[in-house]
Amino acid sequence: MRILVFNAGSSSLKFGVYDIPRGGGLVQMQQCFKGSFDRFGAGGCDYRAGLDEGTVTRAPYTDLASATQAVPDMLARAGITGIEAVGHRIAHGGAEFTAATALSAEVLEKIHALTPLAPLHNPANLKAVEIARDVWPDLPQWAVFDTSFHLTNPARAVTYAVPQHWRDAGLRRFGFHGTSHKYVAQRAAEALGRELRDLRLISLHLGNGASACAVALGESIDSSMGMTPLEGLVMGTRSGDVDPGLFGYLSRQMGLGITEIEDALYRDSGLKGLTGSSDMRDVEDRAAAGDADAQLAINIYAYRARKYIGAYAAAMGGLDALIFTGGIGENSPSMRRRICDGLEFMGLKLDHDRNMAVELGAHAAPQIQAYGTRVNVLVTETAEQLMIAREVAQAIRTPQGEALRIPIAVSARHVHLSQCAVDALFGPGYELTPDKPLRQKGHWAARERVVLHGPKGEIANVAILGPLRDRTQVEISRTDGFALGIDAPVRQSGALDGTPHIRLIGPAGQYDTNGLIIAARHIHMNSADAQQIGLSDGDTVNVTLTTSGRGLTFGGVLIRVTDNAFTEMHIDTDEANAAGISGAVEGELSGEAVLRST
Ligand SMILES: Nc1ncnc2c1ncn2[C@@H]1O[C@H](COP(=O)(O)OP(=O)(O)O)[C@@H](O)[C@H]1O
Ligand SMILES: CC(=O)OP(=O)(O)O
Numbered sequence: 001m002r003i004l005v006f007n008a009g010s011s012s013l014k015f016g017v018y019d020i021p022r023g024g025g026l027v028q029m030q031q032c033f034k035g036s037f038d039r040f041g042a043g044g045c046d047y048r049a050g051l052d053e054g055t056v057t058r059a060p061y062t063d064l065a066s067a068t069q070a071v072p073d074m075l076a077r078a079g080i081t082g083i084e085a086v087g088h089r090i091a092h093g094g095a096e097f098t099a100a101t102a103l104s105a106e107v108l109e110k111i112h113a114l115t116p117l118a119p120l121h122n123p124a125n126l127k128a129v130e131i132a133r134d135v136w137p138d139l140p141q142w143a144v145f146d147t148s149f150h151l152t153n154p155a156r157a158v159t160y161a162v163p164q165h166w167r168d169a170g171l172r173r174f175g176f177h178g179t180s181h182k183y184v185a186q187r188a189a190e191a192l193g194r195e196l197r198d199l200r201l202i203s204l205h206l207g208n209g210a211s212a213c214a215v216a217l218g219e220s221i222d223s224s225m226g227m228t229p230l231e232g233l234v235m236g237t238r239s240g241d242v243d244p245g246l247f248g249y250l251s252r253q254m255g256l257g258i259t260e261i262e263d264a265l266y267r268d269s270g271l272k273g274l275t276g277s278s279d280m281r282d283v284e285d286r287a288a289a290g291d292a293d294a295q296l297a298i299n300i301y302a303y304r305a306r307k308y309i310g311a312y313a314a315a316m317g318g319l320d321a322l323i324f325t326g327g328i329g330e331n332s333p334s335m336r337r338r339i340c341d342g343l344e345f346m347g348l349k350l351d352h353d354r355n356m357a358v359e360l361g362a363h364a365a366p367q368i369q370a371y372g373t374r375v376n377v378l379v380t381e382t383a384e385q386l387m388i389a390r391e392v393a394q395a396i397r398t399p400q401g402e403a404l405r406i407p408i409a410v411s412a413r414h415v416h417l418s419q420c421a422v423d424a425l426f427g428p429g430y431e432l433t434p435d436k437p438l439r440q441k442g443h444w445a446a447r448e449r450v451v452l453h454g455p456k457g458e459i460a461n462v463a464i465l466g467p468l469r470d471r472t473q474v475e476i477s478r479t480d481g482f483a484l485g486i487d488a489p490v491r492q493s494g495a496l497d498g499t500p501h502i503r504l505i506g507p508a509g510q511y512d513t514n515g516l517i518i519a520a521r522h523i524h525m526n527s528a529d530a531q532q533i534g535l536s537d538g539d540t541v542n543v544t545l546t547t548s549g550r551g552l553t554f555g556g557v558l559i560r561v562t563d564n565a566f567t568e569m570h571i572d573t574d575e576a577n578a579a580g581i582s583g584a585v586e587g588e589l590s591g592e593a594v595l596r597s598t
């Protein structure tokens with residue numbers, strides 16, 4: 001499979017072509033061509049092409065759009081043919097897009113609607129989509145969003161303390177550069193020989209746009225950009241954090257309009273506002289030559305980044321490694337040094353020689369901390385394009401391309417009764433009263449309730465689900481098992497041989513029975529959905545819950561296919577609590593799981 005990737009940033013356009021050999025996995029993915037344009041100006045831009053990074057030439061393009069327009073010809077001249085899909089970086093995907101998404105007309109519409117929240121980025125990203133669709137109208141186009149990785153951030157990190165009706169209108173923090181933060185976090189874990197799920201990391205992506213991200217135990221838990229890519233660190237042309245009180249002052253005292261203020265914060269602030277140049281190379285050169293403005297800019301830049309390191313170490317309750325990436329993070333030893341200076345108190349100190357000697361190749365993620373210090377410090381190239389290609393390839397390999405989203409129902413403790421049990425509990429020949437229909441057709445919850453009685457305690461008011469069954473089955477959670485004092489096994493529904501005994505108590509008597517289980521998590525799936533996604537009865541899959549506060553993947557979820565099932569996943573209350581679920585949630589069958597089962 002051959003995938004072309006466009007990564008349009010605020011100051012540069014990068015593109016790459018990636019191959020996965022037939023029958024190979026994502027790890028075998030190889031880059032076969034790449035190019036980048038930056039330093040756009042009236043006289044053109046810098047251009048690097050081919051796998052050999054070194055050569056910089058001048059190209060006549062004065063802006064990102066004209067450079068993007070030139071890419072198809074460049075690929076043709078380089079003999080690159082046979083592209084099967086195009087992946088695009090899209091900066092803002094809002095709260096909806098948790099993974100690579102096929103660019104349908106509807107999805108494009110949603111991305112357009114988010115443009116006011118990323119005015120430097122989404123238009124450039126969409127331009128690349130438009131050009132690619134013109135040139136390759138038959139190829140599938142995919143989006144990979146900067147925001148997706150951060151959708152695991154907890155509510156306390158993403159909620160602005162503003163009036164309720166503003167929050168209801170969608171005001172919240174998102175975070176960007178997620179593809180980069182995710183990639184470098186994985187690289188750092190590999191380089192340290194540790195599992196990502198055991199590490200607390202801070203990633204500093206310092207490019208033209210810049211952001212810090214706290215990655216705790218494999219998930220982004222906070223990042224410095226907010227609802228827009230304006231919040232946080234000092235950037236090339238963006239201010240980063242300012243007092244929102246500035247707006248009123250600028251408007252009332254200085255007579256500026258909203259557009260002027262916003263434009264200045266996006267385009268004329270940051271390094272550019274402080275020094276006249278948005279390019280750190282220029283700023284460093286000027287500072288070295290004695291320019292006081294440039295020196296102050298560098299100090300502000302480093303100080304702001306250092307403050308975020310302190311904040312995120314506190315947010316995570318510790319720090320195992322700090323990662324530098326992005327044009328500045330990768331290439332400026334002096335900036336890395338300034339950012340880290342003064343952090344010895346938290347076990348973070350650089351080794352001068354290692355910091356100066358950093359050489360980044362495709363497989364290197366050098367460590368630059370002083371020997372014997374507690375916090376590892378790594379420098380690594382980011383690889384947003386590679387990550388985008390991987391995510392697109394994985395999504396394409398998932399049957400139907402898109403992950404199947406399934407509603408999740410939380411089963412509280414309940415019993416299924418036999419006629420024998422009903423007779424004993426409610427009186428001979430008693431008929432239960434169906435009260436509420438369940439989503440599985442023909443199933444209902446009865447008005448009647450029973451008590452569960454165990455050696456340690458009782459649980460009252462337990463629901464009875466109909467219709468009646470041949471054998472009585474009692475489904476509880478592990479926590480209920482402690483309350484009752486009985487250790488119940490995890491079983492599929494109906495697999496009751498050898499299960500423990502429990503006493504049920506009803507208004508007319510008691511009933512002792514085996515059949516006490518913790519229901520194995522499962523998905524009811526109708527035949528059409530199963531066929532569409534390539535699953536059969538008895539398969540097991542992984543289901544990822546990214547929308548919940550504690551985002552979690554459930555492994556070994558059993559698929560139960562019946563003709564007219566309502567497709568829905570059932571978990572118990574312990575599982576729901578572990579995933580931080582309240583209210584309606586959807587889970588996502590992860591591509592990996594689907595691949596394994598077919
Ligand atoms: N050798 C270097 N020293 C200092 N800064 C550098 C160096 N090389 C690149 N940079 C800076 O990196 C920034 C661009 O980062 P990059 O990640 O390429 O941008 P983008 O966010 O557009 O992808 C610019 O400020 C540039 O000056
Ligand atoms: C979101 C963002 O700031 O991206 P970039 O670094 O490409 O400007």
Ligand SMILES: [Mg+2]
Pocket residue numbers: 009010207208209
């Ligand atoms: Mg960038």
